[in-house]
Amino acid sequence: MISFDAAHRAVHYPPDRRFRIWIRPSILIGIGIAILCAIVAAWIEVAVAGLPHVPAVPQINPDNFVGPHGFPVWVRYCHFFNFLFLMMLIRSGLSILMDHPRLYFNDDCTPGSEWIRCTPLEVPRDRIWTAKDDARYISPLVGTPGYRHTIGIARIWHFIDVHGFIITGVFFVIMLFDTEQWRRIVPTSPLVLLQAWNTWVHYATFHLPGEPNGFYGYNALQQLAYFTVVLIFGPLAISTGIAMSPAVVNRFPWYARIFGGRQSARSIHFLTMFSFLAFLVVHVTLIVMTGFARNMNHIVMGTDDQGHLGMYLGFMGIGVVVLSWVVAHCLSWHQPRRLQHALKSVTYPMQLLTLNRLTPRQKYSEQDISPYMWPNGKMPIRDDWKHLSEGGFEDFRLKVGGLVERPVELSLADLEQLGESEHITMHHCIQGWSGIAKWGGIPMEKLIELVHPKPEAKVVAFFSFGEGLYGGPYYDTQSLENLRKPQCLLASRMNGQRLPQLYGAPLRLRVENQLGYKMVKWIERIEFIESEKLLGKGEGGINEDDEYFDLLPNI
Template identity: 40%
Template sequence: MHNDFPAWLRIEHWLNVLFVTLLIRSGIEILGTHPKLYWRDHSRLGTEWARFTRKTMPKDKLYDTLDEEEDYSPIVSLPGHKKIGIGRHWHFFTVVGWLLLGISYVILLFATGQWRRYLPTSWDIFPAAWHDLVTYDRFQLPPMMPGQPFDALQKLTYAGVIFVLAPFQILTGLAQAPALEARFPWFVQMWGGRQAARSLHYLGLLAFVVFTAGHLMMITFWGWPRLNALMIFGSARDLTLAFWLSLAIIAAIVAVHVAVTVWSLRSPRSVQRRLGAFNGVVKRLLLRPCRSRQDYPVSAISPQHRVNGKPPDCDAYKIMAVHDFANWELRVGGLVENPVTLTLADIRALRGKQTQCVLHNCVQGWSSVGKWGGLPLRDLVELVRPLPEARYICFLTMQENRRDEPSAPGVGGGQFYEVIDLELAYYPQVLLAYEMNGEPLPIKHGAPLRLRLETQVGFKMAKWIEQIEFVADYSKIGMGMGGWREDNAYFDKDVEI
């Protein structure tokens, strides 16, 4: 094994720096929307093991999780300033690039024999690595391994990052995808639950940061000019030129970060459209086929289900609530053969009630387990018989957005709405819920009727529904992005992850 690094390895090394730093910054933006970490799926207030906020929530009035969001600086997060929708676009766009880069890296490692540079071929490396650690502790440099540009401890560290830490981050990230959690509940439980996976994912991020700091320190100890030249030219030559070229590469990486941050803050709609188009194709191919198969035991039900979105405050809603929604009506129409108007009693009388005990995933990161009961959406679809041109279902609600929903510049209130693809209505465990945990649906969780769509994150599950429309196109509804959060907070319409 020669000390020289092949060209493909050097190129992918610098691309990896770009991808990992983008992932870290966009990950911090996502963390900021619910800056607390838990080990249990209940995400119960006060049980967090780590918090990155100084906010304290009031005990004498209703608040929702939007009130808990933090506004992080663009210096540390991408793009910063409470733009989780844009942060999600960058995180998922970058992770696809990082994953493809990693796959090509591993393939080339084994195709070219470079894997011997990183993977141990003898158990002797472990006592040698311990000896190296003791040597470093004495502020001395251990010997290099024969024919290799680093010592035994460094080799084990690189092997751990490439073949353990990187896959660990990918798997714990996937364990937070509602579509995969719904289709393969055992997968998320393998990590100890959804919140445990989220916490482990964060610890993995810290491990990358620690590795990067240690990596730079080792380069300094062993001789920055020579090792830097190895990663620029593949051999220890033209040390001065290599130094300046490395600074130029680092400057280019910083410039990319500045450019995408400025673009994201100045033209978030442009970022949403372009990155969302790419991410949407990937999600439809890999995650859309997932059908929910959850069946949590009743003992797993969370003692407290957090609130997202404040209930309607108008007099009409309050009067209906006082009378147990006896006068509430659901209007279902649009591109259908049989438009109907249904009372809550009518909905309860339609066929048999379906119940499901499932894991709820909020886009902000918290979760809980609840038992929901109601009408399968497919039964309503069969009742109204959509016309051939109908492709989407629009849920219109009584929620007043000016009270708590994030808005785009210059936008005030408006009726909260969400759009889903018609095909999702036929998936199992897609429910118009009027019960929660064996009781009538609470007001704070969407009474009298809310949507349950277990393969997507919580904001798609419209609450306080009053009207359902079947449409051929949603581009003329609101700002045309597929929902209130999509219009005003730049989320993607399909949120299986």
């Protein structure tokens, strides 16, 4: 176990570390009925007509065999690296999931509307319960980096490994269709569905069909399974991940609707992960049951024999994968800043060229406004904020200074006179929840024009009355480029009313192409500066400094 100081222990290793999975009964009943129907149908068929015929797959007779067979070296290497990256994606994904351990098929994320939750807790109704309060502990034996509320580091590993997963997958698919190997996993006749059902009938009634030698071919059910995992689950995992990007969804709202909405995409993303795990369990079980040594020689050595070398090397490969988890754990807790910078060196330039160029254009209606919006962040405890709030913030003055030609101090009334704008947008939290609300306030473009930034001003810092997770004034930064985008507001109103204290009064930032932690609440002052490196620990915000979040979270 990592040795935490008191502040970090309270966050990462809380006294309540219980784990429980609750699934909506209607979902469980539906799944149970579907499985039961498939099993009952199989038994009825056997009782009425006997075991169906399963066509034989060519066995070991290379002289008479025509078609792709064996496992070329590129297949074997892709198999190993896919396993390596996929397991790390699953482990880091579990840590991400536990930061908001609820999954929904609606975009408002109202407590009680989830279809599954990985927490024993229901949201209390007698006090403020923030999204951070709802985060749960996960053992580092299961997740990377594990513990509670480690989503910053978990996202680092997730995005590092997704690059490897995509590169491996693209290379595999290119090689698959550039050779005859595609014929092994891509069905070419609808008869494969009937043959797959016949194979299922054998398994469901506890009869093992004649197992083909995988070196030369698969039975129909195996072929469909490989086809689904490689050519459906892989692309689906990637495409649903993209559907959780605020930059993409707020520029192309139709994209998330392909999956039923942003939260449906998140649920499908999780179900895809579960499907990968289920496939892995069945895959390994059949490998063991149908000749472990021979099967290991197939995928490790590329040979079809009964020797033990493939098995030994296979265990070594599995050991390397497990060792990578240990290394990742150590790096997560002993070199987190280097990890943060390593990811930034790769993703930051890519996002500047791609996602960050997308201009938010989403349009939601009044009917889309969420009935519930998760609160988050630490409410201000400063006496000056409390005094201002008691007076309805009539005496509040927003100070805007730094590298500007015209420093100003503006009341809320002064800001309103600059010309307000309203839009209904979806809020995306790094923890995974979302919500739709109407925001009203002054476009940042107008405030920028009012103060006339100096040429050397490239970044704008927003300072809050509130504190960060581990104390210290909450702050974050934005580039001038992003602040000039449409729908970027200094919001003073929410859903047609004055901005509530819980959600950021007197002012909060809205930047619709990024995640929520960049949208500072309870804003006290604004300062134009040359670089984010001049503030705090130089990472761009208190979450970036202390929790290793991204400087530019377009996804």
